[in-house]
Amino acid sequence: MKTAAQFSVPYFQFLDARGELAEPPPGLALNALIPVYRTMAFTRAFDARAVALQRTGQLRTFPSSLGEEAATVGLASVMRAEDVLLPTYRETGAFLWRGVTPVEIFLYWAGDERGSCVAGPREDFPISVPIASHCGHATGVAAAFQHRKQARVAVCVLGDGATSKGDFYEAVNLAGIWRLPTVFVVINNGWAISVPAARQTACATFAQKAIAGGIPGVQADGNDVVAVRHVVGQAIERARSGDGPTVVELLSYRLTDHTTADDARRYRSAEEVSAAWAEEPLVRLRKLLAREGLWAKADEEALIADNQARLEAAVAEYLATPPQPLTSIVDYLYAELPAELVAQRAELAAREGGHHG
Numbered sequence: 001m002k003t004a005a006q007f008s009v010p011y012f013q014f015l016d017a018r019g020e021l022a023e024p025p026p027g028l029a030l031n032a033l034i035p036v037y038r039t040m041a042f043t044r045a046f047d048a049r050a051v052a053l054q055r056t057g058q059l060r061t062f063p064s065s066l067g068e069e070a071a072t073v074g075l076a077s078v079m080r081a082e083d084v085l086l087p088t089y090r091e092t093g094a095f096l097w098r099g100v101t102p103v104e105i106f107l108y109w110a111g112d113e114r115g116s117c118v119a120g121p122r123e124d125f126p127i128s129v130p131i132a133s134h135c136g137h138a139t140g141v142a143a144a145f146q147h148r149k150q151a152r153v154a155v156c157v158l159g160d161g162a163t164s165k166g167d168f169y170e171a172v173n174l175a176g177i178w179r180l181p182t183v184f185v186v187i188n189n190g191w192a193i194s195v196p197a198a199r200q201t202a203c204a205t206f207a208q209k210a211i212a213g214g215i216p217g218v219q220a221d222g223n224d225v226v227a228v229r230h231v232v233g234q235a236i237e238r239a240r241s242g243d244g245p246t247v248v249e250l251l252s253y254r255l256t257d258h259t260t261a262d263d264a265r266r267y268r269s270a271e272e273v274s275a276a277w278a279e280e281p282l283v284r285l286r287k288l289l290a291r292e293g294l295w296a297k298a299d300e301e302a303l304i305a306d307n308q309a310r311l312e313a314a315v316a317e318y319l320a321t322p323p324q325p326l327t328s329i330v331d332y333l334y335a336e337l338p339a340e341l342v343a344q345r346a347e348l349a350a351r352e353g354g355h356h357g
Contacts, residue, residue, distance in 0.1 A: 009207045012231050013221035017279045019287025025230040030292050036077050036225055037285050037295070038303060040069035043093040044282060045307040046102055049315065050109065054260045058319065062109050065092045067223075067255035070281035071187045072157075073097050074228030075250075078236060079155055085124040086138045086156040088131075090187070094157065098124060102314035107321065113328045114321075132162035135171035135184065142180035142245075153181045153239045155232075160249075161192025163206050172213035172247065179244035183235045184210075186247060187222060189254040190276075194267040210247035222250030223281040255280065326352045 053059035072093030108115025116126040128134035138156035210217030220227040235246035253276040289295035
């Protein structure tokens, strides 16, 4: 017997849970991590405020990103403005880094269509709630970049459960064949709602699913923002230079419920969650910055105060935003409405007119 082929999946971690940096990647500028930390901290503060709004009936169902701040902010921080993000619903940190405002995010989770019409970045895709369906969209975006000879990259972010869908495999296969400028970032937070990773796949890693598409797969500690920026940055520049797609798996952990409609206590133990808190990303980065003399107690206190002020201003603006007309439910679905929706729209308009009358 001969071996037909052999593969391996590299793993990267630079900043451990104690905040100690070992073997840093070439060219690492520690002061560049300060704005990254600030956005990670604001993401966590936003998250807590959004959950509080939902619990008081002022927001619809909200998917917390608690514990995944290094993954989401880190991946966005190595994208260029002209690259395109194709997100799912847990990338609040990436939205904030890319310039989406807190008010726009609140509006989205309130069911307001204006939450998908952000002032910037205009070409990023709206949140994909269906699982993995946006993987095909990412290949389409990347194919357009390739066809136009644009040095731009489509960054598709998905959860570990999404890699079990055919949409993911089909997108990876096509991206590999056409060497599309795409990066598939799989944030493995341990759970696909109530299904643990071990029951989703027999694979040792999610990154190795890239092998079936003939493209590289790489894994990193997703709570280590230095590693996140390194592996995602390398994958993006590889795609930008014409060398094709990559699957990047970021190991993290969802420290709270899947959404505000979930109760994670039904399917995982308090001991498991407690152990995961010891690995969380903000504290380790703050320890590193403090050790390097780049962050002090006064900086942290000022940041907390600033974040709270920004959030309260955003909440006030969000709550004061007049509601959209009922017809907005169908107004943005088509360039020209089909006949059956024309009738429904007329019914909605009449109902609203009656309400105000």
